[in-house]
Amino acid sequence: MKLKCIAIDDEPLALEIMKKYIGEFTELQLLRTFEDAVSGAEFLTKNHVDLLFIDIDMPDITGVDLVRSLVDKPMIIFTTAYKNFAFEGFELEALDYLLKPINIKRFATAVNKAVEYARYKNSDGDTGNECIYVHSEYRVIKIPLKDIEYIESMQDYIKIFLTSAEKPILTLMSMKSVLEKLPADQFTRIHRSYAVALKKIRSIHNRKVKLNMAEVPVGNNYADFIKNWQK
Template identity: 65%
Template sequence: MVLKCIAIDDEPLALRLINDYVSRFPALQMVNTFEDAISGAEFLKHNPVDLLFVDINMPDITGIDLVRSLDVKPMVIFTTAHKNFAYEGFELEALDYVLKPIDIKRFTKAVEKAVDYYKYRSKPAEEAAEESLYVYSEYRMVKIDLGTIEYIESMEDYIKIHITNEKTILTLMPMKKVLEKLPASKFQRIHRSYIVPVNKIRSIQNRKVQLTDVELPISESYNDFARNWAKQK
């Protein structure tokens, strides 16, 4: 498995550094580099690649506008000298963003995420869903091992994913969509506001589900789940 990459950056030094870093990874192949966004965008129209490293702030068009203009979007890692990452990058579902000056350790982390996600995306949907959940949070993609999910909570347009011994992850996604990404045999919706992992249910009583550290309500429309769970015990 080798990911074909290109890099677009109007700073020649930054471009050379990215090219040097990419050469250290056997899983990556740098196909081309560009010092202006227009040339890079034209190349991408006729030459699909797996991974794009692109600067956000460039004089002709921004990296964000470039990615938005692509009909077929590769995985994207934004590079930028500014800490205030644009919200539009989140909307484009960027894989990651790396601050300049680019550190090799941070670059490695971004590349490992790209390789991991590529493998995940290449698996059959059913097989991939059995292992992990990928969501966008804080302007980058986050991988969540299914076994670490305590429960998922709806917050209107957002959802909160409660993780064992880790920070809660907030992502812009409706409950229906996240439920489609999860294996039905392992996760069940019990309320318009809650999804729970079946194997972490300790008990169900008085239309309430007792998990490891929290008790959640079961709405009337999901009573069938409670009855089916009780029959299996």
């Protein structure tokens, strides 16, 4: 599987580096490069592209605005010369972002992520029930199912708590949406605001589920879960 890609950057030297790096990966097929965002945007409307490398700061139109304007978005990898930039990362759902000057090792990490994510999408999300992908902190994150302990809903966002991380992963997603991605025989909702990994349950007492990391309540509408779990 080859990913058809283009690169957009107003700096000719940056584009030459991208050409060189892309040529190092057999998984990538470079269709075109563009020094202005307008020409790149026009190409995207007329051609199928799997992966877009695009600079954020450009004079005619920013990379962020270009991506936001696309109806059929390819996978996006932003490139930037600024360490601190802020934009609607959740909305744009960028796969990754690379800080200039880009080194080949970091570039390879982003490409491997794109290849894995493309396989995940092309298989309708069925990867042997081993992982899910979510957008968080301006990039796509791969989460092994075995690492998920519980999930907490916070209005439009959810927190995914992992046994392998000190901090939860925050992503713009509903509880219903994430549960649709997870195998029903491994995860269940026990409260309006909580879902848990069944294998991580240590005990249930006084309508509270004790996990490895925390203790979460069982909601009134999910009381049958306790009876079924104890069978």
